[in-house]
Amino acid sequence: MAKLPVDPELQTASSDSEWQALVCATGTSPKLHPELFENIDWDRFLAGAESHGVAAVVAQRILESELRSRLDAGVERRLRQVYQTILMRSFPLAQEIHSITRAFKNENVPIIPYKGPALAERYWGSFAVRDCVDLDFLVRPQDVERAGTILEALGYERVARIPHHLRPALIRNASEEQFRHRETGLLLELQWAPSPQVFALKFDTSEMWSNVSNTAFAGEEVLSPSPEDLLLLLCIHGWKHNWSRLIWVGDVVRLLERESINWARLMARAKRDGTLGVLSLGLLIAHAFFDVPLPPSLIIENRIKQLSEVLITRMQSAQCCSYVEWHRFMLAARDSNTDRLRQMTSFLFTPGLGEYAACDLPASTAAGYKFIRLARVMRLFPGKAIESV
Numbered sequence: 457m458a459k460l461p462v463d464p465e466l467q468t469a470s471s472d473s474e475w476q477a478l479v480c481a482t483g484t485s486p487k488l489h490p491e492l493f494e495n496i497d498w499d500r501f502l503a504g505a506e507s508h509g510v511a512a513v514v515a516q517r518i519l520e521s522e523l524r525s526r527l528d529a530g531v532e533r534r535l536r537q538v539y540q541t542i543l544m545r546s547f548p549l550a551q552e553i554h555s556i557t558r559a560f561k562n563e564n565v566p567i568i569p570y571k572g573p574a575l576a577e578r579y580w581g582s583f584a585v586r587d588c589v590d591l592d593f594l595v596r597p598q599d600v601e602r603a604g605t606i607l608e609a610l611g612y613e614r615v616a617r618i619p620h621h622l623r624p625a626l627i628r629n630a631s632e633e634q635f636r637h638r639e640t641g642l643l644l645e646l647q648w649a650p651s652p653q654v655f656a657l658k659f660d661t662s663e664m665w666s667n668v669s670n671t672a673f674a675g676e677e678v679l680s681p682s683p684e685d686l687l688l689l690l691c692i693h694g695w696k697h698n699w700s701r702l703i704w705v706g707d708v709v710r711l712l713e714r715e716s717i718n719w720a721r722l723m724a725r726a727k728r729d730g731t732l733g734v735l736s737l738g739l740l741i742a743h744a745f746f747d748v749p750l751p752p753s754l755i756i757e758n759r760i761k762q763l764s765e766v767l768i769t770r771m772q773s774a775q776c777c778s779y780v781e782w783h784r785f786m787l788a789a790r791d792s793n794t795d796r797l798r799q800m801t802s803f804l805f806t807p808g809l810g811e812y813a814a815c816d817l818p819a820s821t822a823a824g825y826k827f828i829r830l831a832r833v834m835r836l837f838p839g840k841a842i843e844s845v
Contacts, residue, residue: 472772473492473495473496474496474497474500474501474504475504475772476492477492477493477496477501478501478504478505478508478510478514478702479702479745479746480492481505481510481513481514481517481518482508482510482513482514482702482703482706483706483709483745483746484709484710484713484746487521487522488517488518488521488522488523490522490523490526493518493523493526498531498534502534502535502538504774505538506538506587507701507774508701508702508703509586509587509701509702509703509704510702510703510706511538511539511542511587512538512539512542512543512584512585512586512587513580513585513586513703513706515535515536515538515539516539516585518535519532519535519536519539542584542585542587543584545587545588546573546583546584546586546587546588547584548640549572549573549583549588549591549642550573550583550673550674552591552642553569553573553574553591553673553674553678554673554674554676555610556569556591556593556607556610556644557569557676557678557679559606559609559610560603560606563602563606565595565599565602565603565606566595566596566599566665566668566679567593567594567595567603567679568593568594568595568668568678568679568680568681569591569592569593569673569678569679570592570593570594570647570689571588571592571693571707572586572588572590572591572592573586573588573591573673573674574673574678574680575707577672577673577674578671578673578680578714579707579710579711579714580706580710583673583674586703589643590642590643590644590645591642591643591644591645592644592645592647593644593645593646593647594647594648594681595646595647595648596648596661596662596665597627597648597649597661599648600627600633600646600648601623603646604633604635604646607635607644607646610637611637611638611639611640612635612636612637612638612644613635613636613638614633614634614635615633615634615635615636615643616633616634616809616812616813617813618809618812618813619812619816621819621822622812622822625807625812625822625825626808626809626812627648628653629652629653629654629806629807629808630652630653630808630809631647631648631649631650631651631652631653632645632646632647632648632649632652632809633645633646633809634646648661649661650688650689650692650693651692651696652806652808652809653802653806653808654799654802654803654806654808655696655786655799655802655803656795656798656799656801656802656803657692657729657730657731657734657799658729658730658731659688659692659729659731660725660729663685663725664681664682664685664689667681667682667684667685668680668681668682669682683711683715683716683717683718684717684718684721684722684725686711687708687711687712687715687717687722687735687738688722688725688726688731688734688735690704690707690708690711690738691708691731691734691735691737691738691739692731692734694708694737694738694741695734695737695738695786695789696786698767698770698777698781698782698785698786699737699738699741699767699768699771700767700770700771700777701771702745702771705741705742705745705746706746708738708739708741708742708748709742709745709746709748712742712748713748717751719751719753719754720753722735723751723753723754730790730791730792730795731791732791733757733760733789733790733791734789734790736754736756736757736760736789737760737763737764737767737789739751739754740756740760740761740764741764741767741768744764744768745768759788760789763785763788763789766785767785783800783803786799787799787800803833804829804830804833805826805829805830806826806829807825807826807828807829808829810832811825811828811829811832812825814828814832815828
């Protein structure tokens with residue numbers, strides 16, 4: 457595969473003082489380096505923290521460090537306000553997670569609170585330090601319809617109404633469905649796979665569900681994936697979004713520092729399913745930012761190293777990807793040309809939520825959704841990759 461070009465104008469981004477301070481405050485080192493914070497622009501620093509989803513984390517760490525005594529009174533006040541705002545926003549989300557998991561337990565439907573407050577509680581020390589605007593849950597594919605019924609009884613409604621005869625195709629091709637609470641407006645994403653079929657990525661959900669366990673969340677027990685499965689899920693999520701936010705790297709780092717990973721099991725699974733490149737990319741980016749040790753058995757190909765350098769540079773510069781770049785970066789992490797070809801073909805012709813919600817074709821002409829998919833994808837070139845796949 458050809459080398460991925462790095463824009464020379466972005467090479468200076470890594471020396472930016474606000475960025476270096478942001479990475480330092482996001483990390484897990486017990487001590488912050490005061491010299492990194494001496495001459496930073498606090499407006500830019502806090503804007504970057506907000507953009508990368510780490511505002512509460514950095515505010516808490518700075519306020520609890522020796523650096524606090526050196527802060528201007530106005531800066532300290534702003535940091536406290538940032539932390540308190542996110543804290544107050546987190547409590548209702550934690551309560552809602554409990555309400556939902558209890559309702560699912562009563563109906564004997566397994567559900568995993570995924571990412572968001574549950575991830576923060578397990579790896580960041582508190583559900584309040586990871587800013588969230590929605591909730592993510594995982595269910596088994598066979599439980600999607602029952603899960604929707606339970607959520608509707610709790611006051612949620614589907615954002616996009618899909619005709620009944622298309623529901624089996626939706627569950628087969630898509631990976632999630634959005635719900636919004638009728639009263640609070642809270643957005644909830646019900647997921648049954650880490651990525652839709654348009655990416656042609658193998659992930660054995662039944663294997664994941666066979667390894668779930670109970671873990672504590674805000675005083676109650678909830679289900680959680682195994683550390684190995686969660687690590688792979690986080691790397692897939694970062695790969696889908698071109699690793700554009702620092703919080704996603706932080707999630708991987710916190711997991712690696714707190715869990716004993718069965719690398720033999722995880723590597724064997726990644727090689728079997730063709731996700732070794734996706735996993736390697738996430739691990740390499742975490743290593744580059746926070747120096748977490750890489751597993752000795754991991755051999756990282758040069759193409760993955762080149763791709764990580766490109767994505768790290770773009771993250772630092774907050775440069776958005778074009779639609780073509782978004783695809784190119786994802787394809788570069790695939791394990792083989794066969795995987796890349798399969799992904800490109802699937803992306804062009806596999807309909808999903810967007811197509812099924814766009815129009816209601818009769819069951820006899822459902823094959824037409826493939827052409828709607830192709831037309832919709834071609835319409836996006838060469839625009840931004842912000843639209844749902």
